[in-house]
Amino acid sequence: MGARRHILAAMAVVAANLAGCGDGHESLNDPQAIIADLASEDPIYAVTPGMADGLVIVLHGIQGQDATNENIRRGLLKGGVDRAVALISWGSRVPFVGAVVNQVNAVGNRIDGQKVADVVVAYQHRYPGRPVHIVGHSGGAGIAVFAAERLPAGHKVDGLVLLSASISSTYDLTPAMEHTTYGIVNVYNRDDGGLLSVGTTVMGTVDGTHGPSAGLMGFDRPLANDDPDRLRAYRRLFQINATGMASPFGIAHLASTEPDFISATVTPWLLSCSWPPPHKQP
Numbered sequence: 258m259g260a261r262r263h264i265l266a267a268m269a270v271v272a273a274n275l276a277g278c279g280d281g282h283e284s285l286n287d288p289q290a291i292i293a294d295l296a297s298e299d300p301i302y303a304v305t306p307g308m309a310d311g312l313v314i315v316l317h318g319i320q321g322q323d324a325t326n327e328n329i330r331r332g333l334l335k336g337g338v339d340r341a342v343a344l345i346s347w348g349s350r351v352p353f354v355g356a357v358v359n360q361v362n363a364v365g366n367r368i369d370g371q372k373v374a375d376v377v378v379a380y381q382h383r384y385p386g387r388p389v390h391i392v393g394h395s396g397g398a399g400i401a402v403f404a405a406e407r408l409p410a411g412h413k414v415d416g417l418v419l420l421s422a423s424i425s426s427t428y429d430l431t432p433a434m435e436h437t438t439y440g441i442v443n444v445y446n447r448d449d450g451g452l453l454s455v456g457t458t459v460m461g462t463v464d465g466t467h468g469p470s471a472g473l474m475g476f477d478r479p480l481a482n483d484d485p486d487r488l489r490a491y492r493r494l495f496q497i498n499a500t501g502m503a504s505p506f507g508i509a510h511l512a513s514t515e516p517d518f519i520s521a522t523v524t525p526w527l528l529s530c531s532w533p534p535p536h537k538q539p
Contacts (some may be wrong), residue, residue, distance in 0.1 A: 271482075282429075293437035304343045305330070306421050311340030311388040312380050313371065313527060316397030319359035319423070320351050325514045329392060330418075332519025338527055340388065345373065347400050359396055360457075363465030366396070370403025377404065378412055394514055395452075398422030398472065399463035402441075405430035414530065417441045418523055420513035421449055424463045429459045430476060431490040439524065439532035440493025445475045447500040450511035472510075495533055498523065 266424070287398035313333060317326045326344045332344055347369040361365070361464065377389055391414055393401035398419035405417055414438040430441060444476045446453075453473035461467050476498040479487045504512030 259476065265418075281520065282474055304341050305334070305481075306341065307339055308341040309387070309501075312377075312390075313338060313340055313342045314376065314389075314391045314401075315342060315344045316347060316373065316391065316393040316400045316448035317344065318348035318395030318397055319348065319356045321348070321355065321359075324347055325511060327382040328444075328514050328516050329519055332514075333392075333524055333527070335516055336520035336524025336528075338524055341501050343362065345376065347373070347397065355459065360463060360466075361461045363461075363463065366399060366463050367407075369379045370400050373400060374407040374409075377408060377414060381412055388527075389418055391480045392418045392420065392523070392527075393422070393466060394420040395423050395510065396463045396471070398443075399424035402428070402430065402433045405434075405436045408436040412436065413438050413440055418444045419471065420523075420524060421446060421453065422460055423453060423457055424464050425466045426469055426471045426474055427455075427466070427477050428462075428464050428471065429487070431484075431487045431492060434493055437493070440495060441524075442495045442497065442526055442532075443471055443476055444497045444499050444513045445472050446509050446512060447473060447498075448504075452510050455465065460525045467499065489535060493532070495526075 314379045315326055315329050315333075317323065322344060330342045348359035348365070351358070373391070377391075380389060381387075391401040391404060393399070398417075399422060400437060401417045401419060402422075402424060405414055408414070413436050416437050417433070419441065422443060422445075434441060449472060453470040458467050462470050465503060475498075478491055478494070481488075499513055499518070500511045502509075502518065503513065503515075504510075525536075526532060529535070
């Protein structure tokens with residue numbers, strides 16, 4: 258069974274239990290089993306230990322699960338993250354064509370965001386008060402935003418970390434920000450124009466627009482005369498400029514996934530009880 262089918266099957270169980278129609282197997286109280294169903298069948302993508310201590314969900318880019326996501330997890334573990342790290346699949350897994358579909362399927366991407374939100378809810382029912390973060394790369398950064406904004410009332414994640422996001426730079430983060438405790442970190446790279454300017458202008462962004470994405474230049478901040486709620490929300494947007502950072506094979510889009518970068522730059526945010534963490538500037 259492919260990861261896509263795992264998602265549909267697992268989330269159907271979650272949804273049924275949330276609606277009070279469960280079959281009595283306590284699925285809602287077993288996020289380990291739910292996330293295991295969502296993870297790739299390859300053992301490299303198994304959930305790491307530490308479920309009772311917290312959860313970090315890692316969402317891959319439009320290409321699907323690959324070594325890039327394992328690099329992110331390696332960096333998190335190297336940096337001292339002692340919580341469960343789950344690499345969760347989303348989107349189509351059809352080779353080549355699937356990547357294109359995942360980039361432009363704005364409706365399907367929001368549905369996948371809801372599925373990730375359901376995982377968060379299931380986890381928080383079983384382990385209330387534990388830290389939960391979502392880290393997304395490229396298209397997965399958009400899924401992370403969609404997941405946060407679809408959390409029900411009373412549920413928040415501690416924060417989102419967006420790496421080379423292929424979501425529009427003009428996307429309104431206010432609804433997602435309302436479902437975070439500390440805010441959103443966005444890592445952008447001006448050297449990534451091939452994919453995050455030309456690519457997202459021609460093909461489109463994961464949210465269904467055409468133009469440069471937030472992973473290239475950062476998110477646009479509201480103007481001083483904008484809606485007060487939006488202005489207040491964007492105070493918790495922290496943007497990190499990774500332009501010029503060394504990347505494997507000279508591919509700027511992968512620079513933010515390198516284990517050393519994740520360990521040194523991303524993990525301090527996940528381990529801190531305040532954002533920005535000490536010695537880190539937005």
